[in-house]
Amino acid sequence: MENSQKVSLPASIATVWGRRARPAKGPKQGLSVAQIVDTAITIADTEGLGAVTMARVANRLGTGAMSLYRYVATKDELFTLMLDAALGQPPASLTAAPDWRRGLSAWAWATRAVLYQHLWVVRIPVSGPPTTPNQLRWLDAALRPLQNTALHDAEKPLLVLLLNSYIRSEASLVADLAVSTAPEPTEIMTHYNQFLAEILDPHEFPALVAAVHGGAFANDEGADREFAFSLERILDGIGVLIEARKQPVAER
Amino acid sequence: MENSQKVSLPASIATVWGRRARPAKGPKQGLSVAQIVDTAITIADTEGLGAVTMARVANRLGTGAMSLYRYVATKDELFTLMLDAALGQPPASLTAAPDWRRGLSAWAWATRAVLYQHLWVVRIPVSGPPTTPNQLRWLDAALRPLQNTALHDAEKPLLVLLLNSYIRSEASLVADLAVSTAPEPTEIMTHYNQFLAEILDPHEFPALVAAVHGGAFANDEGADREFAFSLERILDGIGVLIEARKQPVAER
DNA sequence: ATCTACTGCGTATCACATACGCTATATTGC
């Protein structure tokens, strides 16, 4: 009775929210969802998401692959659970921001930090809007700094989405590089720069060639600095809108 | 001799650039890379990337799966080729933009249009910086509007990347929704809104609950309008920087 | 004590990518 839902949640979501009724009868369960998820995360952390197979996970737990299906409906559900667990709760410090800009900035850096800790997260195919508890906690944390702005309510999630897509995208790139055969992070860009310089026809790629000659791809400033740069651009853009919303009679 | 490269390109990249030497001896080839790629794209367009298997593609061409490997080294290489072909060349009209903002805006909409035509493109795991001919053509097209700005050369690719990540991310969401069991595009948001309203504890998710009550997720304004909105934010942000770069002695 | 809804889990199936090797064919050196 207690566990009855009003909306019929897709089974996997019910699991994340712990709404799955644990039946009373039968033998005791030897495993737990949390245990399985933790194991899967450990594997993903050390060997990548691709190494997470039902057999591998089960093996580490000393059981057979099929046992896991007593706890998890499909592998995708396991991924969803892994995602939620990897995100964790947003740090409490985020609440302390003095203004929207520093609030969003802190949120962005915190999000990035979490992704960096579990780069495989960006490999999990997203399926629809955020629904798991921690996803929603992070979303809530992002919306907080925007609460006292003049923005329309409908605009806020769009801005968060914008921010989030850049963060994920940057982490994706890092994840790619981490996999690639390349030796050094800087060396990749050197190679790339060289590749471009050699393969590009100036007539067909004028702007690109100009950028290459301008050293656009040569000197890698480091991921942190580049992230900071793009983040500031987004925040600037949001700032422009927030200012505009302060004068409701404005032009634009 | 003509085909010799200075940098040893990864085999798959050599293929995209047509640098693969066609040996002279032996029987004539019954297929062509272009044919294979076209067939794969047709399948992906109608049934999604997941339906693209070597067997399926070969079958449509009236041959066996293994025959394809005479033209393509791995399935990943096929994906790369598909990606490049799906992108195509950026429309010539992009060159005509009167200023950076309209130029980038046109580029963004054009990019989005291409992705929408082949939503599976966003499912292909990205691997490293852009290297295929059409990827680089699009990159070049994005850099053109920025050529006569005061931006540093190293900043330009970062801005393009920023823009591109949002575009891809938006297309990803659309791709997700296209797959999901949901009936109507609008209906999904209604469901989502309802889901949030029912599951969220106002104490734990104050900002999110407020946004939900403010109708933030209820009225879907349509993908185009939302895209336009976020795009303007990014362009605003870029605009702020461009203005700042005009006064080299500026603060900030 | 018995019933029954469970549990762990072995076995089997199915889908794919792809290695291997065989036979037929087109060029090339003589």
Added chain:
DNA sequence: GCAATATAGCGTATGTGATACGCAGTAGAT
């Protein structure tokens, strides 16, 4: 021309992974 050789198409086999199915043992309900 003719043989030598480097291909071409492709059947078969292998390996990996998710997951359906079913059985035998177990613990709470009656």
